[in-house]
Amino acid sequence: MIFKANVTVMPQPEILDPQGKAVEQALHQIGIGSAQNVRIGKRIEFLIEADSEKLAFDKVTEASKGLLANVIMENFKVELELN
Amino acid sequence: MKKAGVVVFPGSNCDQDLVEALSRSGFEKVAKLWHKQSDLEDCDIVFLPGGFSYGDYLRSGAIARFSPIMKEVKAFGERGNFVVGICNGFQILTEANMLPGALLRNKDRLFICDYTNLVVQNPKTPITNSLKSDQVYSIPIAHGEGRFFAKEKEMDEIIEGNQILFKYATADGLTTSDANPNGSLENIAGICNRGGNILGMMPHPERVSDPRLGRADGKALLSSIRTFLD
Numbered sequence: 001m002i003f004k005a006n007v008t009v010m011p012q013p014e015i016l017d018p019q020g021k022a023v024e025q026a027l028h029q030i031g032i033g034s035a036q037n038v039r040i041g042k043r044i045e046f047l048i049e050a051d052s053e054k055l056a057f058d059k060v061t062e063a064s065k066g067l068l069a070n071v072i073m074e075n076f077k078v079e080l081e082l083n
Numbered sequence: 084m085k086k087a088g089v090v091v092f093p094g095s096n097c098d099q100d101l102v103e104a105l106s107r108s109g110f111e112k113v114a115k116l117w118h119k120q121s122d123l124e125d126c127d128i129v130f131l132p133g134g135f136s137y138g139d140y141l142r143s144g145a146i147a148r149f150s151p152i153m154k155e156v157k158a159f160g161e162r163g164n165f166v167v168g169i170c171n172g173f174q175i176l177t178e179a180n181m182l183p184g185a186l187l188r189n190k191d192r193l194f195i196c197d198y199t200n201l202v203v204q205n206p207k208t209p210i211t212n213s214l215k216s217d218q219v220y221s222i223p224i225a226h227g228e229g230r231f232f233a234k235e236k237e238m239d240e241i242i243e244g245n246q247i248l249f250k251y252a253t254a255d256g257l258t259t260s261d262a263n264p265n266g267s268l269e270n271i272a273g274i275c276n277r278g279g280n281i282l283g284m285m286p287h288p289e290r291v292s293d294p295r296l297g298r299a300d301g302k303a304l305l306s307s308i309r310t311f312l313d
Contacts (some may be wrong), residue, residue: 015232016266018192067149070142070178072185073232 002049003056006079009069010041044068047083056080085312086112088126090156090172092147093118097133097169097289104292105130108305118150127312128165129156131172133225133287143186143228144174153179165209166281167308170226173273173283182276182283183241184233186226190266194227199264199286201272202256204247208279211248213307219256220249220300222286224264224272229285231267231274241274248273248284 011017017039024038050056060078069076087110091098098115105113114124118136123129136147147153153175160166160181168176176182189195201220203211214220233241241247250270253262258270265285273284288301 015187016190018188018190022192067145068141070145070185072177072234072237073187 001051001053001056002047002083003053003080004083005044005046005048005056005060006081007044007060007064007068008041008077008079009044009064009074010039010076012073012075015073041074053080084111085127085309086110086114086125088114088116088123088129090116090118090129090131090152092134092136092150092171092175094136094138095132095134095171097171097287100287101130101132101169101289104289104301104305105309107292108302109309116152118147118152121151121155123152123155123159128167128308129159131156131166131168131175132289133170133172136171136175139171139228142174142178143171144176144178147171147175148179157181160276160281163278163280165308165312167210168283169287169289170224170229170285173285174228176281176283181281182274183237183246184231184274186228186285187230187232188228189226189230189264194225195229195264196223196225197264198223199272200252200254200256200262201249201286202252202258204250205245205275207245208248208275208282209308209311210273210282210284210304211307212311214303217256219252219254220303221291221298222288222301222304223290224286225290226265226285229267230265231269231271231285233268238268240277242269244277246274246277246279247271248275248282249286
């Protein structure tokens with residue numbers, strides 16, 4: 001089975017995110033003053049082949065821990081869908 | 084005779100400067116080691132230079148750590164040999180878990196290219212052993228992601244283990260928050276591992292190693308490493 005993996009990587013809540021801060025200020029400048037707590041992360045998509053969704057999930061989790069996210073400063077979320 | 088190796092990743096851009104500076108700091112032989120090779124060519128010490136390895140894609144150092152040579156560098160370090168990472172090299176060492184913590188985007192979002200003042204914290208490491216603890220060393224930084232961060236427990240271990248090499252300071256040697264260019268925890272500019280043989284720092288000693296270019300404070304750091312190897 002081929003799955004489409006979506007991995008969302010976000011800076012951990014206690015970590016200052018200067019990029020998010022800059023975008024928050026810009027949002028206020030365009031009149032959206034109620035926007036707050038802007039955090040910027042990244043989303044990584046790829047296809048992966050595995051015998052079951054569970055095995056695909058395990059592989060993608062391994063990929064996230066080993067490369068896609070740095071668990072010292074980031075959290076990640078794995079989502080799968082059948083391709 | 085001591086031989087230093089400087090690893091060259093695609094996107095390294097301080098490798099040649101480092102080769103020159105090491106040659107000028109007492110290393111009898113300096114070799115460039117291409118990231119795809121797995122032979123450290125009998126080097127006595129390995130340096131990971133500054134630059135933007137693999138375009139800094141994903142995170143600084145995240146992809147370089149999987150370069151073929153890094154497996155050897157890691158094993159080399161685990162055997163107690165000396166490994167020094169400068170700027171991007173420091174980022175690679177943290178990504179490879181050879182050093183604790185991580186280097187985040189600078190607090191003020193700016194890429195900072197400027198002189199900083201460093202003061203020695205642990206005077207017994209290879210890079211600090213010949214330095215004076217009451218002297219301020221003027222060494223430039225050039226990075227966008229140099230904000231040293233570690234979780235509280237990890238940070239406690241770094242302090243307990245006396246693993247801080249340098250802190251950013253004022254010209255008078257005071258480690259105030261004003262002297263902190265990028266928001267690093269504890270004004271940290273460089274650290275080492277518990278064993279004291281893996282070292283990383285954001286400032287670039289190789290850029291100030293020739294008095295003809297204005298300053299030579301960096302040469303003191305690199306010469307200190309060379310002396311330590313004897």
